[in-house]
Amino acid sequence: MKQHAIHTGKILLLIILLILPTLSGCKDHHELDNLALVMATGIDMTDEGRIRISLQLFVPQTGQAQQSAGSTPIQNQSFVTTETGETITDAFNNITRRMSRRLFRGHNTVIVISTSVARDRLGEVLDYFQRMREIRQRTLLFVTDDKVSDILAAQSVLERNSSIALMKQERKHVNLETTIRDISLMKTRPNKPITIPCIKLTEDRTDPRKKVIDTVGSAIFSKEILNGRLNVRQTFGMLMMTGAFEDNIFSFSPRDEKGAISVDVQAVHVHVRPTIHQGQWILDVDLRGRGALVENSTHLDPMKNRDYAIIEESTGHFLSSVIHSGFHKSQKLNSDVYMTYQAFDRKYPAEFQKWEKHWPDIYRTIKLRIHPHIELIHSGAITD
Amino acid sequence: MSVWNFLRQWKGKSKKKTPEQLYLAPEASQMISGSLNKNKRILDQAYQDCADVIQRVIRFGEKGESGALLVYLEGTANVEEIDEHVIKSLQKSKKPVRSLEDMKQALSVTDAQKIKQFADVFKNVSDGKPVLFLDGVPSALILGLTKWATRSVEDTPTEPVIRGAKEGFVESLHVNISLIRRRIRTPKLKVKTLEVGDYSRTQVALTYMDGICDKKLIQEILDRVNRVSIDGVWDGGMIQEQIQDQRWSIFPQIQTTERPDTICAAMLEGRAALFFEGTPNVLIMPTTFFAFMQSPEDYYSGFIISTLLRILRTIFILIALLAPAFYIAVITFHQELIPTTLIMSVIQFREQVPFPAVVEAVGMEITFEGLREAGVRLPRQIGPAISIVGALVIGQAAIQASLVSPAMVIVVSITAIASFMIPHYDLSIAIRILRFPIMIIASMFGLLGVVLSVICIVIHLTSLRSFGIPYFEPFAPFRKKASLDSVVRAPLWVQKQNPQGAHGNRNQSVKGRGQKT
Numbered sequence: 001m002k003q004h005a006i007h008t009g010k011i012l013l014l015i016i017l018l019i020l021p022t023l024s025g026c027k028d029h030h031e032l033d034n035l036a037l038v039m040a041t042g043i044d045m046t047d048e049g050r051i052r053i054s055l056q057l058f059v060p061q062t063g064q065a066q067q068s069a070g071s072t073p074i075q076n077q078s079f080v081t082t083e084t085g086e087t088i089t090d091a092f093n094n095i096t097r098r099m100s101r102r103l104f105r106g107h108n109t110v111i112v113i114s115t116s117v118a119r120d121r122l123g124e125v126l127d128y129f130q131r132m133r134e135i136r137q138r139t140l141l142f143v144t145d146d147k148v149s150d151i152l153a154a155q156s157v158l159e160r161n162s163s164i165a166l167m168k169q170e171r172k173h174v175n176l177e178t179t180i181r182d183i184s185l186m187k188t189r190p191n192k193p194i195t196i197p198c199i200k201l202t203e204d205r206t207d208p209r210k211k212v213i214d215t216v217g218s219a220i221f222s223k224e225i226l227n228g229r230l231n232v233r234q235t236f237g238m239l240m241m242t243g244a245f246e247d248n249i250f251s252f253s254p255r256d257e258k259g260a261i262s263v264d265v266q267a268v269h270v271h272v273r274p275t276i277h278q279g280q281w282i283l284d285v286d287l288r289g290r291g292a293l294v295e296n297s298t299h300l301d302p303m304k305n306r307d308y309a310i311i312e313e314s315t316g317h318f319l320s321s322v323i324h325s326g327f328h329k330s331q332k333l334n335s336d337v338y339m340t341y342q343a344f345d346r347k348y349p350a351e352f353q354k355w356e357k358h359w360p361d362i363y364r365t366i367k368l369r370i371h372p373h374i375e376l377i378h379s380g381a382i383t384d
Numbered sequence: 385m386s387v388w389n390f391l392r393q394w395k396g397k398s399k400k401k402t403p404e405q406l407y408l409a410p411e412a413s414q415m416i417s418g419s420l421n422k423n424k425r426i427l428d429q430a431y432q433d434c435a436d437v438i439q440r441v442i443r444f445g446e447k448g449e450s451g452a453l454l455v456y457l458e459g460t461a462n463v464e465e466i467d468e469h470v471i472k473s474l475q476k477s478k479k480p481v482r483s484l485e486d487m488k489q490a491l492s493v494t495d496a497q498k499i500k501q502f503a504d505v506f507k508n509v510s511d512g513k514p515v516l517f518l519d520g521v522p523s524a525l526i527l528g529l530t531k532w533a534t535r536s537v538e539d540t541p542t543e544p545v546i547r548g549a550k551e552g553f554v555e556s557l558h559v560n561i562s563l564i565r566r567r568i569r570t571p572k573l574k575v576k577t578l579e580v581g582d583y584s585r586t587q588v589a590l591t592y593m594d595g596i597c598d599k600k601l602i603q604e605i606l607d608r609v610n611r612v613s614i615d616g617v618w619d620g621g622m623i624q625e626q627i628q629d630q631r632w633s634i635f636p637q638i639q640t641t642e643r644p645d646t647i648c649a650a651m652l653e654g655r656a657a658l659f660f661e662g663t664p665n666v667l668i669m670p671t672t673f674f675a676f677m678q679s680p681e682d683y684y685s686g687f688i689i690s691t692l693l694r695i696l697r698t699i700f701i702l703i704a705l706l707a708p709a710f711y712i713a714v715i716t717f718h719q720e721l722i723p724t725t726l727i728m729s730v731i732q733f734r735e736q737v738p739f740p741a742v743v744e745a746v747g748m749e750i751t752f753e754g755l756r757e758a759g760v761r762l763p764r765q766i767g768p769a770i771s772i773v774g775a776l777v778i779g780q781a782a783i784q785a786s787l788v789s790p791a792m793v794i795v796v797s798i799t800a801i802a803s804f805m806i807p808h809y810d811l812s813i814a815i816r817i818l819r820f821p822i823m824i825i826a827s828m829f830g831l832l833g834v835v836l837s838v839i840c841i842v843i844h845l846t847s848l849r850s851f852g853i854p855y856f857e858p859f860a861p862f863r864k865k866a867s868l869d870s871v872v873r874a875p876l877w878v879q880k881q882n883p884q885g886a887h888g889n890r891n892q893s894v895k896g897r898g899q900k901t
Contacts, residue, residue: 025828029716031741032734037727060732077728106720107727136720160728 036101040110040163042148053091054082054149078161080153088128105134110163112142123224137181143219146201154211190359193335194221222335234326241338254314259297272343282367292378302379316372412503420519444474451519460512462531495528540642545681552642553664563644584616587661596654619663629849636810637850639671670851674870676811690873704802708745709826711795715741717830736786742827748796
């Protein structure tokens with residue numbers, strides 16, 4: 001019996017020794033109350049050329065504060081802190097040093113880049129975020145002319161903080177969502193065409209104290225350098241060409257008519273037919289889509305076949321003009337955000353490979369011909 | 385492994401088999417004598433200090449010249465019938481009673497057997513049968529006039545169903561067997577009896593269907609039960625623990641039930657059942673893991689409903705096992721897995737909680753287990769009180785005192801609900817216990833630990849056998865036909881296409897694989 005006891009003692013010791021190294025797993029463990037959630041990151045530059053980053057942190061409210069908040073208007077639960085540094089990491093570490101908690105960026109939904117940084121240091125910024133393990137590849141990117149910290153500090157009326165508001169409204173309005181992953185893809189294309197939505201802080205029209213974040217179009221980059229902008233309509237045109245368009249209501253005046261019509265354009269499909277004819281690169285685009293007449297202040301009567309056709313035609317005309325204007329702009333900016341190279345690459349792989357290095361020159365000369373076929377599915381006439 | 389081997393050896397050495405004579409009085413070896421007085425003396429000696437043994441001398445015949453001695457245990461013999469059919473019959477008898485044959489004729493009792501040894505006298509008196517000695521005859525008559533106190537057949541509180549038979553087994557072996565006989569009316573239903581327990585001599589009945597059940601299985605069960613050495617058996621669990629294939633496993637490899645319909649269905653599937661005198665719990669063997677997740681009701685309500693319910697149970701068994709561990713892992717290691725808006729709320733809840741998530745979770749789970757155990761032990765009148773205390777203490781006060789977060793309370797309650805969804809208590813308790821080590825592992829390794837724990841459990845489950853049948857059948861090894869009645873419940877007509885059903889397969893597999901001893 002005694003022998004057995006020694007035996008078990010040894011075995012127990014062995015088991016304990018074997019289990020001990022597993023405790024090293026506890027090192028990775030972070031309690032929630034030791035984390036500070038970073039909701040958004042803003043990147044800016046000081047006049048001296050130092051990087052300045054702003055972080056929007058989530059401020060938890062304790063149980064009692066929450067209860068009292070029930071009656072008063074909900075305060076945004078965020079706090080913005082700013083710090084400068086030689087690099088982004090340097091600036092970030094300077095913030096970390098002042099914080100009592102570990103900054104956790106797994107829930108960072110939004111990155112706002114100021115135009116000053118975007119103009120020529122975008123590559124640096126993108127490289128940092130692509131490397132960063134903790135930041136998700138699906139984080140949204142924005143460019144702004146305003147002070148980045150002001151955008152982050154803006155109080156959202158409906159959401160808990162401005163970053164969540166930005167995330168939601170971008171999907172709803174412009175449908176141009178550029179994530180870090182998208183950028184990685186865009187960087188593989190000839191001349192590295194990148195589009196990032198542009199936002200602007202504007203005053204609310206009824207309550208000047210409140211600030212609203214507006215999407216004002218998209219910033220166009222080529223070779224990671226900010227070249228110019230597309231306005232909101234042109235951005236829609238671009239999305240139609242790349243297939244990312246969902247739906248939007250466009251208001252415009254048909255030719256030879258007083259007043260305007262509003263058409264809800266949906267289900268847009270684009271079929272691209274590239275041709276190279278005597279050294280001229282031509283792109284024929286069949287634009288198919290459906291439209292629902294939402295509002296009509298013209299004399300056109302959708303119940304009449306003739307007017308019906310006019311509405312359809314003018315809608316198509318309008319859409320092709322939107323696409324055209326954006327396309328010409330992008331040709332000027334020399335950024336193939338319309339992804340025309342794909343169409344040529346598929347049909348003329350040999351030619352394309354020959355000219356790929358000179359794609360900027362070719363892109364400028366591409367002729368775009370749009371053949372719209374918009375079908376009106378709803379006249380909107382109920383009472384007549 | 386060496387630890388187990390050592391423990392096994394150590395256990396084997398410590399106990400030696402007790403001789404059968406233990407429960408008999410030393411006088412057992414004697415033969416019954418012709419003299420009533422001598423017999424009475426021996427009985428007096430054996431039943432010294434046994435106040436409940438009644439010995440009554442009956443004088444009968446025309447002048448009271450014949451004498452008889454009646455011995456029985458108070459409370460076990462049917463006194464009214466003794467008065468009516470023994471004493472009155474003897475006294476009224478016109479013919480002279482000179483031999484036991486005469487006496488048999490005189491008595492109006494069906495079950496009367498002749499014995500010659502005192503050993504048999506003691507056995508039968510203990511069994512509740514009165515023994516009648518006749519003066520001048522060196523043998524005695526056993527009368528089958530027992531009447532044990534037993535409760536009537538009632539519904540089963542432990543395995544309730546909405547649809548299906550309500551009656552459950554009682555403590556009497558004979559009543560239980562009769563409940564089975566009433567459902568399966570064929571001589572192919574075999575009942576083998578044996579005795580277990582050195583002192584208790586508990587009656588055990590092994591029932592099975594002849595022709596469906598494998599003969600080897602029956603022999604194996606009998607062998608294993610006969611090898612058990614125990615002083616007394618008060619419930620099947622005491623035997624179950626000792627005859628299971630893998631005695632150190634936390635998972636039950638023998639199923640227990642109180643429902644006659646479950647037993648009948650199991651027997652028609654080729655399983656055997658072990659009944660014990662004095663307990664309503666009947667053992668079914670062999671069994672599989674999935675049998676513990678099935679309710680008899682699954683076969684009574686439609687197959688669509690049953691399939692959905694079984695899938696629901698499967699999901700909830702995973703919740704019962706993993707929910708708190710998953711919570712700990714996600715909260716402390718993988719915060720990026722939680723949706724942003726949810727983590728904002730969870731952070732607010734946890735802001736004032738002073739403990740790490742694992743302490744909070746383990747503490748809450750232990751509290752709940754305590755509450756549940758207290759609920760079982762408490763007298764029925766106080767039962768509701770504990771639930772009020774529990775709800776107030778755990779549910780509200782703990783949150784207000786910032787000892788636990790509301791999210792944790794939700795996790796604990798879902799886990800509790802999930803563990804009660806498992807139809808069989810044996811499995812539900814095993815799952816509940818396994819939850820705790822997984823929680824600790826999750827706090828050390830995060831989701832990696834949770835996944836590894838599940839892998840370990842599945843490896844263990846697939847390595848288990850119940851009387852030679854793989855425990856994780858029909859999935860490991862995969863058997864298509866049997867899998868139709870596992871996590872899903874195929875319509876009965878689909879299952880019936882093969883008249884042998886699942887058991888046909890099972891028999892072959894037992895033969896092919898051989899029995900594990």
